[in-house]
Amino acid sequence: MQLLHSLFAFLLLLPTLASAAVFPADSKVKMLDPKGFKRAMRANRTAVVAFVAPWCGHCQRMAPEYSKAADKLSPLIPLYAVDCDEQANKGLCAEQGIQGFPTVKAWPRGGQSPPETYNSGERTAGPITRWAGRAVPDKVKDIKKTDDVNKWAQDNIDLPRALLINKDQKPPLLWRVLGNNYRKRIAVAHHRDADDETAKALGLESDKATKVVIYQPGSTEPTLYDGATKYEALAKHFKAIVEKAKEEKAERAKDEL
Ligand SMILES: *[C@@H]1O[C@H](CO)[C@@H](O)[C@H](O)[C@H]1NC(C)=O
16 A cells, blocks of 8 residues: 555656656746747837756756846836756757856847846846846836926927826836836826826816826827726827827828828
8 A cells, every 4th residue: 555655656756757847837937938038029018038957956946036127027027037057948048148047137128238247146036036127128208397397298299109107116016117118209208297286287187196197199189098007008098109100100101292
């Protein structure tokens, strides 16, 4: 009976031993092959990649912490991993100059800019999360004074514009990520409106402390966005704004012919 029990336990363990996955199945960390890596780079957004090997003890210790960081940063910054032990990935890991495991790199703007390597020592969730947040290039214009909101709207009149108004000194990571992802397509700004002066001046009636204000290309008329101030909803809205702006530009070009 004892023997049967042990045998059963061993058989249960077998699949995990065979695949030797570094990250748990329910982890938000997505494993990449060379094709997936290329796709992630083409997205032009901040992405983090851990290069690992299943036999590496430091990788196994980092995995739950890296997964925690992925939970915290999802969906703003994707955290990926590449198993450099896999034959198909060896070329990619060599190309990236990986010499030790784990090596964690952040690409601030996908393939558009060179990566930064994590070397702050501790491979725990907090430091990795903060480092990944800092890797997002800051493309958000910080508008200090109420009067400067109209100036900014005027200065960027050819583009769609998105302004986040709240009570905080600094824009949230969500806003910096959107500013980076939509760089050159939407002008993105943040303004601290501690006493609601600016909301009044712009004629924005809202009891929400956090307001997203949109300006269409060519217009200095602010409109309040009324969807959720969450990444997916905003990214969808931003995408629609960019597409509309593109269509209108094409229309104008046709009219001018
Ligand atoms: C990424 O940037 C390149 C170069 O500017 C551009 O051609 C490509 O369309 C961009 N990809 C996305 C998903 O925006």
